[in-house]
Amino acid sequence: MSQPIYDRVALIGLGLIASSMFWAMKRGGLAGEVTGYARSQATRDKAREIGLCDRVCDSASEAAEGADLVVLCVPVGAMGGVAKEIAPVLKPGATISDVGSVKRSVIRAVAPHLPDDVHFVPAHPLAGTEHSGPESGFAELYDNRWCIIVPADETTDHDAVRRLETLWQGMGANTDEMDADHHDLVLAVTSHAPHLIAYTMVGVADDLRRVTDSEVIKYSAAGFRDFTRIAASDPTMWRDVFLNNKDATLEILGRFTEELFALQRAIRTGDGDQLFDYFTRTRDIRRGIIEAGQDTDAPDFGRGAKKP
Numbered sequence: 001m002s003q004p005i006y007d008r009v010a011l012i013g014l015g016l017i018a019s020s021m022f023w024a025m026k027r028g029g030l031a032g033e034v035t036g037y038a039r040s041q042a043t044r045d046k047a048r049e050i051g052l053c054d055r056v057c058d059s060a061s062e063a064a065e066g067a068d069l070v071v072l073c074v075p076v077g078a079m080g081g082v083a084k085e086i087a088p089v090l091k092p093g094a095t096i097s098d099v100g101s102v103k104r105s106v107i108r109a110v111a112p113h114l115p116d117d118v119h120f121v122p123a124h125p126l127a128g129t130e131h132s133g134p135e136s137g138f139a140e141l142y143d144n145r146w147c148i149i150v151p152a153d154e155t156t157d158h159d160a161v162r163r164l165e166t167l168w169q170g171m172g173a174n175t176d177e178m179d180a181d182h183h184d185l186v187l188a189v190t191s192h193a194p195h196l197i198a199y200t201m202v203g204v205a206d207d208l209r210r211v212t213d214s215e216v217i218k219y220s221a222a223g224f225r226d227f228t229r230i231a232a233s234d235p236t237m238w239r240d241v242f243l244n245n246k247d248a249t250l251e252i253l254g255r256f257t258e259e260l261f262a263l264q265r266a267i268r269t270g271d272g273d274q275l276f277d278y279f280t281r282t283r284d285i286r287r288g289i290i291e292a293g294q295d296t297d298a299p300d301f302g303r304g305a306k307k308p
């Protein structure tokens with residue numbers, strides 16, 4: 001086993017992202033002791049039962065005290081409150097990070113609470129599933145995925161940034177650095193707006209009384225099934241994402257609506273060339289994602305043939 005990158009790591013919040021971090025850190029021998037805390041007794045009990053974390057604590061402060069790295073793994077809207085609570089016990093020289101899906105609002109909410117002698121290095125792993133909770137994590141979640149490191153400002157300590165990058169690389173991820181505002185715009189395009197569209201599409205199908213429930217389910221392979229998977233994502237997490245990445249999401253949704261109207265018009269006027277050219281361009285984007293190793297080109301997303 002290699003030398004740990006941090007002697008003590010604290011994970012605050014014990015859901016999909018934190019539990020995957022724990023298993024990935026254990027797999028790579030990247031941390032000495034890992035402490036953990038979650039808000040509810042039920043989650044803490046479950047974590048103890050399944051051996052998630054070396055020590056599960058009954059308060060965030062107890063988990064964070066003495067840690068060399070504290071990672072906030074709670075919904076974006078809860079980050080500020082947790083930071084305020086743990087600030088008094090943070091070890092001088094420690095690194096505080098988070099995994100929130102939005103970066104500017106997390107920096108705004110967390111930074112004012114932190115003492116001057118800790119390093120604040122926000123991060124966002126671009127990996128997830130539609131599952132949540134302490135039992136949903138697995139060691140391979142971050143393998144060959146990206147983790148974007150977003151140093152809180154230009155004064156952030158380079159060694160602290162590099163050390164955190166080394167941890168994420170040890171957990172299997174590729175790392176990149178980005179400015180918070182740019183991160184939020186990129187994620188609005190690649191993740192936040194697509195989630196909202198999936199939520200909407202599933203809502204539309206639910207509203208459409210002419211299509212019976214059984215037909216929606218029976219014929220869901222026709223594209224709709226992938227929307228339902230995305231739309232099953234955690235409601236608290238996604239509520240917080242939209243409330244905290246308002247401007248970028250609204251900007252992208254504005255553009256989306258314009259494009260949708262253009263396609264709607266092409267359908268109405270029978271402009272097949274426009275539709276063909278558009279779909280050709282979008283197919284190239286899909287090919288680019290596969291070439292970049294970010295998805296499989298197996299038919300049906302690698303699910304394999306299943307009998308209806």
Ligand code: NAP
Nearest residue numbers: 013014015016017038039040043074076100101128132133
């Ligand atoms: P999750 O599975 O729902 O877990 C969230 C955890 O946070 C739970 O353990 C919950 O405790 C705890 N929590 C909630 N509010 C808290 C509070 N006020 N104090 C202490 N603990 C609290 O969520 P997740 O998917 O791991 O997401 C965590 C973070 O990662 C979010 O900020 C999200 O934006 C980000 N992220 C998610 C994904 C994804 O695809 N899921 C991908 C990248 C980044 P209880 O169980 O006791 O309620």
